[in-house]
Amino acid sequence: MSGNRQIGEQYRLMKRSGLDDLIKVLRVLDYRVIGPTESNGVIEFAELGDASELPWGLRDEQKPGSYSVSKGGDRAFEFSNGPTSLKRYFHPTERHLWTVDASGGQLQFEEARVQVPKYAFLGIRPCDLASLDILDQVFLNGVETNRYYESCRQNSLYVAVNCSSAGDLCFCASMETGPTARSGFDISLTELRSSDAYRVLIEIETDRGRSIVNQIDTSEAHENDLSLAREQSDGVARSMGRTLHTWGLRERLQENADDPAWADVAERCLTCGNCTMVCPTCFCTTVEDRASSHDQKYERWNTWDSCFSLDFTFVSGGALRQSSKSRYRQWLTHKLSTWVDQFGVSGCVGCGRCIAWCPVGIDITEEAARIGEPQARA
Ligand code: SF4
Ligand code: SF4
Structure with a gap:
């Protein structure tokens, strides 16, 4: 968290109802709000209608080869990470590339027209935010630009959530990708652990983030709120369940x-x-070619592989x-x-x-x- 700008310019506080306001504002702005929710025993990203769909009071327990969700706590972002990441939105499991129509006796090629959604991602962990920087290297700065990925990145808005507890399998501190988001977001949220009522520290990073925060009910943040957030972040980094020694x-x-x-x-x-x-x-x-022999149309698809x-x-x-x-x-x-x-x-x-x-x-x-x-x- 930067101390360069005035606290009042960069930081605000909100109550639990602020999360509802935030989702409402994003939906009014025509964003499809994607955030964590509990579904079929896992916490995963899905489209949210309102803040009640966040995984309030749920934690995940992760061990090698094991994952479970249980009740505990009273916050929305107590868990580490579910099985799905943002990859499936920016780099879908399958994507139609083009169709060739052979029905008229000549081959007619047509590029697939794919509507790129306007997403607002809410509750992105710092490590997942860092993963987008890495995918940028692959899809934007590589041999060829992936146009779908590029449009999706440009259309999207990013609301990060800093970690307030460390999972047993987390090692973002060793990879210098967490537990606090440094860049790549419009707004970041930190659930403050204190004996007071539920409070979230908001950090505003971009102008569009500021314009959204200006439309929700917030109050002034103070130096002690920032200190608490820093202490939490330091504690999370110290209690990380795993370390990967990257030197050499x-x-x-x-x-x-x-x-x-x-x-x-x-x-x-x-x-x-x-x-x-x-x-x-x-x-x-x-790549997969899918044929439909009855109308002599053939499609080329791009699908995940391993x-x-x-x-x-x-x-x-x-x-x-x-x-x-x-x-x-x-x-x-x-x-x-x-x-x-x-x-x-x-x-x-x-x-x-x-x-x-x-x-x-x-x-x-x-x-x-x-x-x-x-x-x-x-
Ligand atoms: S492929 Fe990956 S997930 Fe599957 S057993 Fe090997 S290491 Fe585990
Ligand atoms: S720990 Fe590293 S290798 Fe494993 S899933 Fe996360 S980013 Fe991929």
């Missing part, structure tokens, strides 16, 4: 492709690809990565090492999703620590 990691992974630890993790890995599906930054896709899939590297003569060892090694080495060579940043934001949603509980922080470190395996 890029080189260590690239220099130890034959480490026996790869074979050991491959014994446990099912190559199911769950980790890549829940990861907010994994972006690999394939480096754990055997077909992912299929070329003439077979798949390049036949063994589960080679596929796990590819995923981890790309994520934490060659991603830095490719995009200038790590591919991991420390959200912990891949650990919770791995059916056999493989922990990326433990596996990364074992490669090239014989003493870590002892």
Whole structure:
């Protein structure tokens, strides 16, 4: 939290009813408000009609290979992270690219016309916000610009929520992506933990954020509110459930492709690809052609894929990565090492999703620590 601007210009306080006002204002502005809600036993992103749909008083408990939601607390944002991230909105699971119509005797190509929604994302964790910076490197600053992603990013509004407790699988502090959002948002919210009534500290980062906050009922924030928010953030960073030691990691992974630890993790890995599906930054896709023989129209679709899939590297003569060892090694080495060579940043934001949603509980922080470190395996 910056102390450069005047507190009154940058910070406000709101009560619980302010969250209702905020959603109402966003909906009046024609945003589809996407935020966390409880559904089928998980807290996941979905479209919200009002603030009562937020997961008030719910916590998640996450362990390697395990996730559950329970009652506890009285706040809206007590949980860490659900299985869905913002990736599915900016980079949908499947996207129609074009159609070819062969019915008239000649091939007519037509680009798919896709309506890009106007989203307001409410309750984005700092690690998920950081994942968008990483996806920007892939989809905006790479070889080719992904037009859907670009339009969706430009149309969207971002309301971050700073973490007020740390999950057992979180390690955003090691990745320097949390627990407090630094940039990339219009407004950020911090639920203040104090004996007083429910209060949320609002930080305003952009002009459009300011114009929205001006339309809701808020009160003045003071230096002690900012101090409390800073103390909370420091406490969360200290109590983070996991740490990923990143010093020298890029080189260590690239220099130890034959480490026996790869074979050991491959014994446990099912190559199911769950980790890549829940990861907010994994972006690999394939293309599918869908034919409808009765009207001679053929469609090309872009769909999510995974480096754990055997077909992912299929070329003439077979798949390049036949063994589960080679596929796990590819995923981890790309994520934490060659991603830095490719995009200038790590591919991991420390959200912990891949650990919770791995059916056999493989922990990326433990596996990364074992490669090239014989003493870590002892
Ligand atoms: S690799 Fe795991 S911890 Fe890192 S961003 Fe992806 S899901 Fe989160
Ligand atoms: S690490 Fe876990 S989630 Fe990922 S492919 Fe292997 S078994 Fe599946």
